[in-house]
Amino acid sequence: MGSTRARIAVDAMGGDFAPVEIVLGSLRAQAELDADILLVGKPDQIQEALKHHSVPPGLEIVPTEDMVEMHEEPLTAIRRKPNASINVAMDLVRQGRADAVVSAGHSGAAMAAALLRLGRLPGIDRPAIGAVLPTMTAKPVLILDVGANVDCRPKFLEQFAVMGSVYSKYVLGIPEPKVGLLNIGEESSKGNDLAVRAHQMLQENSRIAFIGNAEGRDVLSGDFDVVVCDGFVGNVLLKFAEAVGSVMLQIVREELPQGLNGKLGTAMLKPNLRRIKQRMDHAEHGGALLLGVAGICIISHGSSQAPSIFNAIRMAKEAVDHGVLGRIRAQYESPELAVADGQSSLSRGGEQPESVE
Amino acid sequence: MGSTRARIAVDAMGGDFAPVEIVLGSLRAQAELDADILLVGKPDQIQEALKHHSVPPGLEIVPTEDMVEMHEEPLTAIRRKPNASINVAMDLVRQGRADAVVSAGHSGAAMAAALLRLGRLPGIDRPAIGAVLPTMTAKPVLILDVGANVDCRPKFLEQFAVMGSVYSKYVLGIPEPKVGLLNIGEESSKGNDLAVRAHQMLQENSRIAFIGNAEGRDVLSGDFDVVVCDGFVGNVLLKFAEAVGSVMLQIVREELPQGLNGKLGTAMLKPNLRRIKQRMDHAEHGGALLLGVAGICIISHGSSQAPSIFNAIRMAKEAVDHGVLGRIRAQYESPELAVADGQSSLSRGGEQPESVE
Structure with a gap:
């Protein structure tokens, strides 16, 4: 460019x-x-x-x-x-x-x-570390914070949502990024004190497209483009996600070549198995971003x-x-500028x- | 019996x-x-x-x-x-x-x-919901709390550790259950306020075998038999784990039958694929327990x-x-009785x- x-x-x-x-x-x-x-x-x-x-x-x-x-x-x-x-x-x-x-x-x-x-x-107030994970759909999801801030205040999460939306829109190419708050239920009353108060702030912020709480099971569904959480939960989740992939691959590696048909079939599937490993492999993603x-x-x-x-x-x-930097800065210089307005x-x-x- | x-x-x-x-x-x-x-x-x-x-x-x-x-x-x-x-x-x-x-x-x-x-x-003080998950090894891991208490005090986590150790020892058959505290680093100084304070209490509790912090990547490693955390993080983790399994299975289902060799190989591997699905399937585990x-x-x-x-x-x-009930009760009636003593x-x-x- x-x-x-x-x-x-x-x-x-x-x-x-x-x-x-x-x-x-x-x-x-x-x-x-x-x-x-x-x-x-x-x-x-x-x-x-x-x-x-x-x-x-x-x-x-x-x-x-x-x-x-x-x-x-x-x-x-x-x-x-x-x-x-x-x-x-x-x-x-x-x-x-x-x-x-x-x-x-x-x-x-x-x-x-x-x-x-x-x-x-x-x-x-607080920079956040964002990580991009693959989802069930072709679109990735940006999760932040995954480790910079272990104890967060609601307004930090709101800022994460704004910064994440900018990154999602301009770098990941998602026209109107859907923001979710990582939580343990769908209702706005659910969650710990941080989640309940952050939910309200996110809902009142007209510059982002907040669509509600994202439960653990929704993170990789593709329904959300940006998921915000405190750095403690986010870090646990990210490291868990990386490890689950390995556990799954190990189960596949153990069970697939069982028996004579298993050995033959597995040999025939070598290129396909390599593609599976690639899709599950986090090394492809390069790194986390400090926003x-x-x-x-x-x-x-x-x-x-x-x-x-x-x-x-x-x-x-x-x-x-x-x-990205100028666009995040603009969000706080011109409060009316919505991330999703496309203007x-x-x-x-x-x-x-x-x-x- | x-x-x-x-x-x-x-x-x-x-x-x-x-x-x-x-x-x-x-x-x-x-x-x-x-x-x-x-x-x-x-x-x-x-x-x-x-x-x-x-x-x-x-x-x-x-x-x-x-x-x-x-x-x-x-x-x-x-x-x-x-x-x-x-x-x-x-x-x-x-x-x-x-x-x-x-x-x-x-x-x-x-x-x-x-x-x-x-x-x-x-x-x-607070009952906890425990969930049993498969690990890289033959032993399962018990995670608690996975949803009963969204905001926890350090002593709640200590009680979860004692109850979880009893269940792990007497029901899951692990002689000296290794307890971990879900955290974002290995050092005792790591984590949010709850984690830092809980770490110390767990370390000082002689009735359990606390071996240190468990990071997200360690939860399914088999190194820990009991992992304690607050119900917010635990619930997010559990629901995420269930969903990641589905994402992985979907990737396998999409990629494996690609091409002619893929179709033939996949057909030969049908029974093996069924076993993989079973091992990844959480329905096998029956339910969570309220302790x-x-x-x-x-x-x-x-x-x-x-x-x-x-x-x-x-x-x-x-x-x-x-x-299980009598054994948990005994932990609090006879404070010297260690879960791991076998007596x-x-x-x-x-x-x-x-x-x-």
């Missing part, structure tokens, strides 16, 4: 397979997507990972020797190590040298760095390898190209750095 | 397929299990459902014309209709005429009836048909035979009705 190439700062030192897999994913992204990559980290290690590849002009190394280790307490580490790779990556966005950050490192550290270096968007800070941040799984990093960079680029003609707008709080 | 046959009061009017499927499940349970059944409900409808069957001496009809309808507000209905089938079933336990209640009716109504008619066990009231209560899914009712009655009978020699003890509170 447009003439400006998205510039993605990638934390080359974050993740179980850093820097090699991070570098390989970045190389592929630079080649296949219309984006420039800034690889942030130890230059000798990054050079080593790059040594059998020709380095294209759109891929730049931003050298820094420091990094946050997995065992460190994130907030302390972020404060004590101003030159840690994740801090430097955030600074690139703050300075306007990059449009987005991708990291597979400690998610708490990425969140802390984003908050301290970029700050929150005006109108947002509500003054920059696009994609947080990838610690176990990410090159394909996940590639997908995370694609997510970041799409959020940049569709001006918005905002420019990208997300590139301007916020001052640190 | 022993010479006393368990006597199960079944709410014949509760559930989407009441009374026919409830009656059929009860007939089978009476025939196959060593248990007497008291069918509570409208006698003409129960007789109609029984008319092509010979009624064995161990199956009795306890007539009542009233019932709680699905659309009614449960607590109000339970109070206004003393002769509703679920109330009469609870009364049978209170009067010592039955050992347990099985109902597929409104779960809120069953809970209200149990609380008002049977009361809580001494030492228990902490002065009686054994199994709450079945509203959509239960005869096989689920049969399994629910079997669950009820096993809880009765293993003296307990309690009698059934669960049959004595409590006075209503």
Whole structure:
């Protein structure tokens, strides 16, 4: 879109397979997507990972020797190590040298760095982590918060709904995203104190299309495009979803090849089984997104390898190209602007750095 | 076990397929299990459902014309209709005429009836609903609470852990049940306020084998035998788990028969696919159990048909035979008695009705 190439700062030192897999994913992204990559980290290690590849002009190394280790307490580490790779990556966005950050490192550290270096968007009390899951239908569902805020107030959930609707509409391409509140029953009186009060606020918010409570069984039904919840429930749900997939696949793997017919049939079905595994595989999704800070941040799984990093960079680029930041900001600058009105003609707008709080 | 046959009061009017499927499940349970059944409900409808069957001496009809309808507000209905089938079933336990209640009716109504008619066990602040789920291993996991208490205090979770350990040990046959606290990280400092405080209480309770936090991904790993959480998170998780199973099965159904090899292979694998469906199917599990009231209560899914009712009655009978009530009571009468010590020699003890509170 447009003439400006998205510039993605990638934390080359974050993740179980850093820097090699991070570098390989970045190389592929630079080649296949219309984006420039800034690889942030130890230059000798990054050079080593790059040594059998020709380095294209759109891929730049931003050298820094420091990094946050997995065992460190994130907030302390972020404060004590101003030159840690994740801090430097955030600074690139703050300075306007990059449009987005991708990291597979400690998610708490990425969140802390984003908050301290970029700050929150005006109108947002708490940033949220959003995760995109497949549903029964062709449309995915965006769930947020999946871990940034364990204790939430109703207005946080309302803000999650607004930010989620913007992302769903402009990046996932859903014209009028249907918002649900994760709850234990359909009636507005159901749920814990947070849910009951959030239900009312969501219902009164004319900028989003709130269609009611989403029970556990509705999350993947495709009836909802955005589901909001506190970060405790959301995190439990997301990790449970990932594990259930493995349990199911294991049952299929155990039972399918039983008996002679089973062995023959399973052999014939190999390509089909591979497709099933792909559809159930979460690695395809790239990462979670941190919404509500003054920059696009994609947080990838610690176990990410090159394909996940590639997908995370694609997510970041799409959020940049569709001006997600500017559109969220506009929601709080022009309160009448509904996410679902289809009249918005905002420019990208997300590139301007916020001052640190 | 022993010479006393368990006597199960079944709410014949509760559930989407009441009374026919409830009656059929009860007939089978009476025939196959060593248990007497008291069918509570409208006698003409129960007789109609029984008319092509010979009624064995161990199956009795306890007539009542009233019932709680699905659309009614449960607590109000339970109070206004003393002769509703679920109330009469609870009364049978209170009067010592039955050992347990099985109902597929409104779960809120069953809970209200149990609380008002049977009361809580001494030492228990809030009864919990427990659900048994299959894991990656041969052992199941008991999750509680899955819906009775949306807002919990730390000591409630501690009581859930004690009750769950008793059930896991004596009914599910796990010698020293490993208890986990559902949380969003492994460290004791992780989680919301409830989780942090509950973690400490669980750790200090010497009567249970608390092994730490269980993340969403650990729930079905088999590493934990009992997982405690508040009823909001538990309910979301349980309903999500049921739905994920359907999503997975649908993906398998769509992808497996693709292409000519796919069609042939799928045909050869029919019996194996049936076994996979069975292992993933929650109907096999019969129902959830209400722990902490002065009686054994199994709450079945509203959509239960005869096989689920049969399994629910079997669950009820096993809880009765293993003296679950008496053993929970003993935990609070003799504080030194550990669930995991293996020294307990309690009698059934669960049959004595409590006075209503």
